[in-house]
Amino acid sequence: MVTLGVLLLLACTGLVGGAFLLRAGADDPAEPVPATWPSTTTGSPPAPDPTGSAEPAPQGPQASDFAAAEITDLNNVCDGVLYYPQSPKRAGKAPHPVALLIGDTPGGQRRQDNGYYYDEGLSKQVERIWAAEDPKTVQMVACLDRVSTGATIRKCRYDDPKPDTLTLLKATYRLRxxxxxxxxxxxxxxxxxxxxxxxxxxxxxxxxKIYAEVSDRSLLAALRNLVKR
Structure with missing residues (x-):
């Protein structure tokens, strides 16, 4: 709707006349509101799951891909690093061959004892049972480690290659x-x-310093049932 404002001007100059000025009103229609269209944005990719984590490293000894090549390889079994599925299991009829590895120093490499079994005999057959040289025939490995030392037992004197005196100490070992x-x-x-x-x-x-050792008799007594039964 348009509202008209009228302004009437009269001028008297001996004649009566009039002029009309018309002004348009302000009630114009409002400008149209721009249309709003649905957004086509799909949003950012989902964030990765913060709870995801790498697969934990395996615990305990692992199966070796290769057979033991030397008796010293059996230190890996003693240390809980590897075992050798290619080796024969302790199963079936006795005897069950064993290799004895002795650790003289904590964390050091163990050495094979090749003479502790002599009370069982000196034949090659006996040797293959108690101190086999081929690791592929060994069913068990015995690991003897010194774990603690104690008081002085005595002084030991030696003359070769030159005179010397050593201290013999008590010691404790762990056999596995x-x-x-x-x-x-x-x-x-x-x-x-x-x-x-x-x-x-x-x-x-x-x-x-030197340390009292486990006697051959004690070692045989500890291993005999596992080997002969």
Missing amino acids: VHEVATGRRLLDKTLGGDDQACPYVVLVGADK
Whole structure:
């Protein structure tokens, strides 16, 4: 609707006349509101799941891809790093061949004891049972580690290659026996160093200390049932 404003002007100059000025009103229609269309934006990709994590590293000894090549490889079984599925299991009829590895120093490489079994006999057949040289025939590995030392037992004097005196100390050992093919523990036993005589031959360290060892008799007694039954 348009509202008209009228302005009437009269001028008297001897004549009567009029003029009309017309002004348009302000009630014009409002400007149309622009149309709003649905957004076609799909949004950002979903964030990755913050709870996701890498697969945990496997725990415990792992199966070796290769057969043991040397007797010293069986240290991996002692240390709980590897076992050797290619080796024969401790199963079937006795005897069950074993290799004895002795650790003289904590964390050091163990060495094979090739002479502890002599009370069982000296034949090659006996050797293959108690101190086999071929790791592929060994069913069990016995791991003997010195775990603590004690008081002085005595002084041991040696003359070759030059006069020297060493201190013989008490010692305690841990004997563990594992099945080579699976790593399964068959025995875990503490043994005292019951051989307290001065050894005939020794390896001398800078501290000039030597340690009582587990006697051959005690080792055979600990292993006999596992080997012969």
